[in-house]
Amino acid sequence: MMAPEASELGIELRVLAESPEVCAAAVVPTSPVGDYTDLSTLREFARSVDVLTFDHEHVPTDHLRTLIRDAVAVHPGPEALLHAQDKIEMRRAVDRLGLPNPQWDAVRNPDELRTFGERTGWPVVLKTPRGGYDGKGVMLVDPEDVGSPEVADWFAKASDAGWTDGALLAEEKVEFSRELSALVARRPGGETCAWDVAESIQVDSVCDEVIVPAPEIDSQTADSAQQAALLLASELGVTGVMAAELFETPGRGPGFLVNELAMRPHNSGHWTQDGSVTSQFEQHLRAVLDLPLGSTDRLAQVTVMKNFLGGENQNLFSAYPAVMAEYPGAKIHTYGKSVRPGRKVGHINVTGPSDELTRLRQVAHGAATGIRDYRAQGQA
Ligand code: ADP
Numbered sequence: 001m002m003a004p005e006a007s008e009l010g011i012e013l014r015v016l017a018e019s020p021e022v023c024a025a026a027v028v029p030t031s032p033v034g035d036y037t038d039l040s041t042l043r044e045f046a047r048s049v050d051v052l053t054f055d056h057e058h059v060p061t062d063h064l065r066t067l068i069r070d071a072v073a074v075h076p077g078p079e080a081l082l083h084a085q086d087k088i089e090m091r092r093a094v095d096r097l098g099l100p101n102p103q104w105d106a107v108r109n110p111d112e113l114r115t116f117g118e119r120t121g122w123p124v125v126l127k128t129p130r131g132g133y134d135g136k137g138v139m140l141v142d143p144e145d146v147g148s149p150e151v152a153d154w155f156a157k158a159s160d161a162g163w164t165d166g167a168l169l170a171e172e173k174v175e176f177s178r179e180l181s182a183l184v185a186r187r188p189g190g191e192t193c194a195w196d197v198a199e200s201i202q203v204d205s206v207c208d209e210v211i212v213p214a215p216e217i218d219s220q221t222a223d224s225a226q227q228a229a230l231l232l233a234s235e236l237g238v239t240g241v242m243a244a245e246l247f248e249t250p251g252r253g254p255g256f257l258v259n260e261l262a263m264r265p266h267n268s269g270h271w272t273q274d275g276s277v278t279s280q281f282e283q284h285l286r287a288v289l290d291l292p293l294g295s296t297d298r299l300a301q302v303t304v305m306k307n308f309l310g311g312e313n314q315n316l317f318s319a320y321p322a323v324m325a326e327y328p329g330a331k332i333h334t335y336g337k338s339v340r341p342g343r344k345v346g347h348i349n350v351t352g353p354s355d356e357l358t359r360l361r362q363v364a365h366g367a368a369t370g371i372r373d374y375r376a377q378g379q380a
Contacts, residue, residue, distance in 0.1 A: 001265065001335070002055070003027045005282040011289070016045045023336040024055075039063050046072040053240060053288045054264055057084045058131070075188065075239040075288035076263045083236050084263040088129040088164045097235055099228050100253035102174045106167035109155060110146045113170055117143060120172040127169040128154060130161070135205020140173065174257060176247035180214055181268035182229035185241045185283045188290050192233055193283070194226045195276060195296045200245070200268045206344075207267045209364070210305040212275060212298070214248075215357065221248065221255030228254075232261065241265050241284040267307070267344075272296075274331045274349040275303030300351035306364035307347045310339040311372035316346065319374030323367050329360075330367035346371065 003024075006013040017025035017033050025031045032048075034041035036059050043066075046052050051073045064078035083090045094101045103120045106129075107113045117124045128137035145151060159166035179202060184194045199214035200207055214222070229244040243266035245259040269280035278286075278294030286293055313319055316334055323330070334346035348371075350364045 001270075001333075002281045002285060005279060006285055009282070009285065011285055014045075014049055016041070021338070026336050037063070039066060042067060043070065046070070051075055051288050053284065054081075057081060057263065061085065076242075077237060077239065080236045080238045081263055083232075084242075084261045086129050086164055087127055087132075087169045087260060088167060090258075090261055091169065093232070093236060094258045097231055099231065100249075100257045102247070102257050103172040105170050106165055107170045108159075108165060108167045110151060113141065113151070113168075114143070114146050116170040117141070117146070123173055125171040125173050126151070126154065127171065128158065129163050129167070129169050138205065174247045174249065176249050176257070178214075178248050179259070180217070180225060180246040180248050180256060181210070181266070182225040182244045182246060183241065183266065183269045183272075183280060184226070184229045184233050184244075185280070185287045185293055186230075186233040186238050187287050187293060188239050190234065191293055192230050193293045193296050194230055195269065195272060195280075196298060197222045197225050198268050198271065206307075206309075208307055209361070210268050210271050211357070211361075212271050212303050212305075215302075215354075217248075218250070218255055221250075224254040225256050228256075228258065232258075238263055240287045241269065241280050243268050267347075270333070270347050271303040271305040271349055273333065275299055275305075275351050301354040302357055302360065303349060303351045304357070304360045304364040305347055305349050306361075306368040307344055308368040308372045310341050310343040310345050313372055313374045314339050316371055319371045322374060323370040326370065327363050327367040330363055332367065332371065334371075 003013055013028050015024040015028045015031040016036055017031040020033050042063050046067050053075050061078045061082055064074050067074055083093050088106045091101055091104045105116045107116055123140045123142045126139045126141045154168055158168050179200045181198045181200045184192060186192045196213040198210050198212040201209040225246055232244060233242050243262045246256040247259055248256050265280040265284050272279040275298055277297045283294055329350055331349040337345050339345055348364045348367045350360045352360045
């Protein structure tokens with residue numbers, strides 16, 4: 001999704017694509033295809049660019065360290081990226097910086113998990129420190145589940161993979177009022193910027209809708225959340241865009257706890273394409289190329305972003321005439337991905353005055369549902 005902004009700025013984007021079918025390869029036709037876990041492939045790719053950046057967090061840290069020794073400009077660098085790759089490292093850093101964490105521990109076996117649950121209360125949220133996304137890698141564990149084969153499998157996986165101490169991350173189950181996202185960007189020299197704090201609504205652990213600014217958020221909570229995200233970005237040496245996903249906890253700590261970090265343009269920042277002077281995609285490019293950052297001012301009082309997942313409609317374009325006619329205020333963004341049930345294939349942005357939030361949400365929902373479920377006449 002960085003391609004339109006790169007093209008606007010005359011920046012040549014090259015993408016190391018996982019396969020010829022991925023949408024990045026369609027958008028950037030010069031993309032070489034290769035395996036990002038293979039060092040020699042990465043080295044060869046790195047020779048063809050001035051700066052290397054990411055749209056996911058899974059490139060092995062050791063490979064990135066090798067590239068840095070080869071004098072490749074890697075942004076964000078591996079020492080920062082580690083905190084988006086490994087949730088135990090992230091929890092340690094949040095503690096070190098004095099920011100609010102849920103109660104947590106790195107547990108190496110079912111006995112340590114039980115001890116944690118007895119100390120903090122059940123159920124416990126058990127997480128694989130690496131490789132999780134959209135709730136895969138998150139399990140709620142009750143006392144009777146501690147000895148289950150599934151929990152044993154997760155411990156075996158953590159130990160086989162040699163993740164941090166072979167451990168899993170155990171967290172208290174936080175009672176939160178909603179989830180928030182504090183989106184920031186940082187240049188290598190230290191310049192930073194922040195967008196307004198967003199509310200992010202999850203369905204089945206997948207981001208479904210984002211509203212910016214988070215409606216009726218306490219102003220001190222919003223300020224502290226922005227400051228926390230900026231501190232994390234500066235102290236971890238992040239370059240590019242970073243999203244701090246937060247739990248809103250009125251009356252506890254500064255009104256929020258840190259959930260996790262993403263160091264790349266993030267789903268909770270897609271609203272910036274139509275709701276901010278500078279989109280997160282343009283800002284990421286500016287930041288990793290060490291260019292001055294753009295304004296994060298909002299273009300409207302409120303922006304609603306609604307994702308749509310693959311559903312009934314296999315040909316999204318077929319829905320355009322009806323959806324565009326009914327919802328002229330909806331900005332449609334699709335990713336060129338093949339449509340599979342449950343796969344994120346696009347999103348809608350709608351902007352307007354804050355006293356019309358209910359209507360703006362209806363427009364975003366209507367347009368997203370229309371594209372997802374549209375059936376052309378005569379279709380079964
Ligand atoms: P992923 O890396 O898959 O996005 P997260 O750590 O963000 O995993 O967890 C997915 C979802 O699970 C969160 O959005 C939140 O709704 C819920 N969750 C995660 N950790 C906790 C926790 N400690 N307490 C309560 N809910 C949690």
